[in-house]
Amino acid sequence: EVHLVESGGGLVQPGGSLRLSCAASGFTFSSYWMTWVRQAPGKGLEWVANIKQDGSEIYYVDSVKGRFTISRDNARNSLYLQMNSLRAEDTAVYYCARPAGVGHLVYFFDCWGQGTLVTVSS
Amino acid sequence: EIVLTQSPATLSLSPGQRATLSCRASQSVSSYLAWYQQKPGQAPRLLIYDASNRAAGIPARFSGSGSGTDFTLTISSLEPEDFAVYYCQQRSNWPPMYTFGQGTKLEIK
Numbered sequence: 001e002v003h004l005v006e007s008g009g010g011l012v013q014p015g016g017s018l019r020l021s022c023a024a025s026g027f028t029f030s031s032y033w034m035t036w037v038r039q040a041p042g043k044g045l046e047w048v049a050n051i052k053q054d055g056s057e058i059y060y061v062d063s064v065k066g067r068f069t070i071s072r073d074n075a076r077n078s079l080y081l082q083m084n085s086l087r088a089e090d091t092a093v094y095y096c097a098r099p100a101g102v103g104h105l106v107y108f109f110d111c112w113g114q115g116t117l118v119t120v121s122s
Numbered sequence: 123e124i125v126l127t128q129s130p131a132t133l134s135l136s137p138g139q140r141a142t143l144s145c146r147a148s149q150s151v152s153s154y155l156a157w158y159q160q161k162p163g164q165a166p167r168l169l170i171y172d173a174s175n176r177a178a179g180i181p182a183r184f185s186g187s188g189s190g191t192d193f194t195l196t197i198s199s200l201e202p203e204d205f206a207v208y209y210c211q212q213r214s215n216w217p218p219m220y221t222f223g224q225g226t227k228l229e230i231k
C-alpha cells in the first residue's frame with residue numbers, strides 16, 4: 001500500500017528553522033517527482049515546492065524562495081523540507097504529495113500524507 | 123500565473139440534491155484540471171483528473187466536465203459523506219508550478 005508519513009513539525013519562533021521529513025513506502029520513490037503543499041489554518045491549499053526524481057530540477061512558490069529548501073534521499077525513500085527564516089505566515093499543515101504517475105506531465109496528486117503542523121509564533 | 127476561481131464559496135444543500143461546483147481559470151488550461159475533496163482534519167482526496175476522469179474508487183455520482191477556462195464538478199445525488207470542501211487544481215506547463223482554487227465548502231442545509 002502506498003504510504004506517505006510526514007514528521008518534524010512543531011512550534012518555532014519567528015526567524016527560526018525547522019526540517020520536515022516525509023517517509024515514503026509502497027512504491028518506487030525514486031521514480032516520482034515529489035511535492036510539498038501547505039494549508040494555513042482555516043485556509044485553502046497552497047503548493048510550496050517540488051523536486052524531480054533525481055533532484056536535478058526544483059521549483060518553489062515565490063513566497064518561500066530563498067528560505068525553504070526541498071531535497072530528497074532516494075536511498076532512504078525520504079523527502080525533506082528545510083525551512084529557515086520562518087514567519088508567522090508560514091504557519092500551516094504541511095503535506096507531502098505524490099503525483100499519480102511518473103512522467104513530468106502528470107500534474108495531479110493521488111497520494112498525500114496526513115500532514116504535519118508547523119506553528120510559527122513567539 | 124494562472125488563477126483558479128471557484129464558485130460559490132459556500133453551497134448549502136440537502137442530501138439527495140444535486141450539487142454543481144464551478145472552477146474558472148484565468149487562461150486556458152486545456153483539460154488539465156483536477157478536483158479534490160477534503161474533510162476536516164484529513165488530507166485532500168483526488169476525485170477527478172483531466173477535467174472528467176474519475177480517480178480510482180470514486181463513486182459514479184461524482185462527475186467533471188469542461189475545458190479551456192470553465193469547469194464543473196457535479197455530484198448527482200448528495201450523500202451525507204459528501205459534505206466537505208472541494209478544490210480544483212492545475213499546473214502551469216513551465217516552470218511546473220501548481221495552483222489551487224480557493225475552495226467551495228459544501229454544507230448541509
